[in-house]
Amino acid sequence: MSDTESGFVRQIEPQHAPADPATLGVVEKPLSAFEKVYSVGALRKSFLILLLIVAWQIGAGIVHNSLLFPTFSATVHAFTESVLSGVLPERIWVSLQVLVMGYGLGVIVAAILTAFGVTTRLGADLLETLTAMFNPLPAIALLPIALIWFGLGEGSLIFVLVHSVVWAVTLNTQSGFLAVSPTLRMVGKNCGLTGFPYIFKILIPAAFPNILTGLKIGWAFAWRTLIASELVFGVSSGSGGLGWYIYESKNLLEIPRMFAGLLTIIIIGLVVENLIFRIIETHTVRKWGMQA
């Protein structure tokens, strides 16, 4: 412990005296304009999308058959026409309404199921069995039953959507709760927290990365399920969402409009996944350094 005072330790000075940092060449240097631009992921991706659009336009020009593969410009033309005539916004509105209802209801059901699954042992077992059974079952496969139970219309769509959302959200939320570290739990108990305050101040924030992942997966399932079931519904009912818009355009052989419908689906998907969920992520899990 007291080696330094014993007299046996010699201190050897460094061969160069340490330089004053101010005189060193580069300590911190701003990057060049290109390096800055290149480091922005969104810009790199935009550039790639631009390339893909050019490839589409040229490829479709070579095929030269607007019934099989319309050009990008024809698709954009059909898109703007549909938007201006008010048809497309109305279809989007119908789809989104159903989606929000189904998604919201699904999340509520998932919350209730998770509450059971976290509080009691038997509830956990029940939840595990249910998710194991229903998670692999594609929501579309339930459509025939839904049609018999709820008839044609929103009821059936919402039933199918709820099914597509519930299991993904429940599975992730429950595993999130179970993964909350024993230390954090003890910290909560140490502060005298019990019951609901304990759940809302400790468990839910601690499990939030998993909850968010569940919500994202649930959204992706719901969106795909909705469009698919609208396509099936389109055959027999007039209630028109985006799926119906695509189906209708196909029947009228308005292929550019059909492509415009597909483009809309892609755009909405991108906006929700890369804008809405991304914003939530940067303000929560990324800021907290607890990305799952």
Add this chain to the structure above:
Amino acid sequence: MNQDVNNGAAAPLLDVRGVTLQYKTSRHLVTATYRVDFQVRKSDRYILLGPSGCGKSTLLKAIGGFLSPTEGEIHLKGMRVNKPGFDRMMVFQEFDQLLPWKTVKENVMFPMIACGKCNRRKAAQRAEHYLELVRLTKFANHYPHMLSGGMKQRVAIARGMAMEPDVLLMDEPFAALDALTRRQMQDELLQLWEDTKFTVIFVTHSIPEGIKLGNRILLLSAHPGQVKAELAGIAEESADPARAAALEERINGMLFAGAPVAPSEAHHV
């Protein structure tokens, strides 16, 4: 650190009597400690020292109220301990004891607000004061994931102290730190104690750490933990390096009496 403020107090602050602790693993019922007795007085720096498996951490959790003794009783200020409470704040070994979704300052404020002890404004004032004590004022608005391990532990200590609990329970808080940071933290803890004279029970498996930090040391044997001896007046001994080294040897001999001593195990700081 030469004066010990433990003379005169008749009734102990914390009274542990005949405490046997058992817990279940998936296969066994394990007895962690067997009929442990000890008393802690106000402003003690009380060290629970023993080899791994002597149930010292389990004992600390029982004082924290996280598990109840199968035999014996724990009393704090004459009241029986039967559940966790903010009069016994715990500082853990793990770095994840801070709430990652709250800033450093909010972390320190959290218990004060959660238990309804302070309103937000008062909690913020106190948090600032204690963050200054652990020299983290500059990092008040950082999130825990931006801090080093030592800083995280300092936040946890500030959080525990800001509650001004009857007793601060520290469960090997420096064990996961590198050796240099660890020494620095030990010095800082002693300085904090000089400033506020809080009561602390400190669990460690390092003999030098126990000698450096404590004024009283409880030695526990392993499997199950039983009291081997209690040493008082440590602070006077540790002031002199030669006497501290001798004491270290003595404790080592007591802990591993009969068993061959592995030198590497005896000397890690």
